[in-house]
Amino acid sequence: MIKVAVNGYGTIGKRVADAVSAQPDMEIVGVSKTRPSAEAVIAGKRGYPLYIADISKKADFESAGIAIAGSVEEMIQAADIVVDATPGGIGAKNRELYEKYGKMAIWQGGEAHDVAGFSFSSSCNFDDAKGRTFARVVSCNTTGLCRIIKLADDAFGVEKVRATMVRRGADPGDSKRGPVDAIVLNPVTIPSHHGPDLQTVLPEIDIVTTALVVPTTFMHMHILQMDLKETGDRDKILEMIKNHSRIGLIKGFTGIKSTAGLKEYASDLGRPRSDLWESCVFEDSVSIVDDKELYLFQAIHQEADVVVENVDCIRAMAGDDITAAESIALTDRSLNFEAI
Ligand SMILES: NC(=O)C1=CN([C@@H]2O[C@H](COP(=O)(O)OP(=O)(O)OC[C@H]3O[C@@H](n4cnc5c(N)ncnc54)[C@H](OP(=O)(O)O)[C@@H]3O)[C@@H](O)[C@H]2O)C=CC1
Ligand SMILES: O=C(OP(=O)(O)O)[C@H](O)COP(=O)(O)O
Incomplete structure (x- = not known):
């Protein structure tokens, strides 16, 4: 199983977490928030361990009745690969954390191409993601x-x-x-x-x-x-x-x-x-x-099309050696997704 952490459980992150959970070869080891919120409650209901960027805020979460598994740094250590879905600009600052723990990472389109030096689209360059440590799914x-x-x-x-x-x-x-x-x-x-x-x-x-x-x-x-x-x-x-x-x-x-x-x-x-x-x-x-x-x-659909691409990118970087067509089919089948 590929252990996936989602750093930034917002519009994109929460969808990526659900899509990853649906895959037979992946599991979510943690998601992150900065503050107690409705999305933090949902993470708990989904059973995703919740980590926080600033551990000094732990009491805020606990007083809201939201269980915390630890800090984002601990979450990164538990993962094989991190999907960074923090707001544009913040992801780039996280790169040194992923480097520090030697973890693979995938950023989103709000970051510049340079953050990873490689930009990904399942239909175009799946094979080029193989063996890479860093990638960015285009917007x-x-x-x-x-x-x-x-x-x-x-x-x-x-x-x-x-x-x-x-x-x-x-x-x-x-x-x-x-x-x-x-x-x-x-x-x-x-x-x-x-x-x-x-x-x-x-x-x-x-x-x-x-x-x-x-x-x-x-x-x-x-x-x-x-x-x-x-x-x-x-x-x-x-x-x-x-x-x-x-x-x-x-x-x-x-x-x-x-x-x-x-x-x-x-x-x-x-x-x-x-x-x-x-x-x-x-x-x-x-x-x-x-x-x-x-x-x-x-x-x-801005909130959705990149989600399946993130799943394929995870598989290309951290999974078994399979083709783009095989990964796309597995991703989609696991989501009961058939294009209209
Ligand atoms: N929304 C869209 O339509 C699309 C967005 N993208 C890209 O995806 C990325 C994420 O966007 P989007 O999902 O919309 O953003 P959101 O603002 O919806 O979600 C970002 C999440 O990141 C969390 N967060 C903020 N700072 C940190 C931090 N330092 N460490 C950990 N988590 C943090 C926020 O948590 P909290 O609320 O607790 O602060 C929030 O849950 C951006 O690069 C964006 O450009 C790409 C395609 C479409
Ligand atoms: O990736 C997106 O758009 P984009 O492809 O126009 O950059 C998302 O819709 C986020 O856009 P936003 O920067 O308006 O929040």
Whole structure:
């Protein structure tokens, strides 16, 4: 069993912990919080040993009736590998702790590529993670870009990509962030970080991305255009999407044309937390113009798509020598996840 610690039990960390627990070859040895909170209570109910970053806060947890297993340093020592899901910028500061105890670590997209020197996407570079001590799973939007661009590149070759990310303003449980009534250019400069981030995984792709933020909480929406090297074939692309375990195809007959519709669908499917681990490509949007221009819309559930990627990354770094396809299949099967 691969012993996994999740440092930072928040939006991403709590999902990674549940996904790891569902795997037959992994176990959670601890999760961490900085302060007593509802999520700390849930960690206890799930049976995850709870560790705290600042052990001097132990009394705060105990007076709230929350049992503490020890300090984050103790948690790291108990693990084979640490998934760092602390807020962006904090993870990089934790690197010296992982080095101190000689532990493997995986960071999230809020950290720069340099934190690990290697950025990961299950569909693109699973084998390159093998034997590494450190890796970073690219951000939710970049994960969505990696999946579909790799698929198109494998089928027709991708000459260049131009994409706009319409980003959610805050996660559903986050009442502190906005915007409430604005469309914010984020960033106002071009490109956004997503293009250069994608190139940390697929360096040969010519890509320019732009991004803005709107007052919604569930999912980002991508407007994607790719110039193909060879003449595109819509039916072939749709077939490849149908066969891709991490890309779902939203059929026209469903009537789903929005993130709201997807939220309802995920909920009706009985997905935990309404999570959509797959990218959601709208079938009716998939279009070939002038033979070689491919257009599509895809929605990306920001809280979910990177979760399954973290599980694969753990397996690539700390598990038996298996292929990407085998790991992806095992991860998904263990979660009862079949792309829509
Ligand atoms: N949310 C999203 O949509 C996505 C986020 N990411 C990336 O994932 C990472 C985590 O983001 P997210 O889950 O949203 O963040 P959250 O703020 O939801 O969760 C972060 C967690 O880290 C804990 N924490 C804070 N400081 C420390 C510390 N020093 N040691 C241990 N734990 C700490 C917090 O605990 P406490 O509350 O007790 O302080 C909190 O539970 C970021 O890099 C982000 O960019 C990637 C894809 C999507
Ligand atoms: O990784 C994410 O977005 P990103 O791919 O746009 O960086 C998550 O949605 C977190 O984004 P945030 O930095 O707006 O919290």
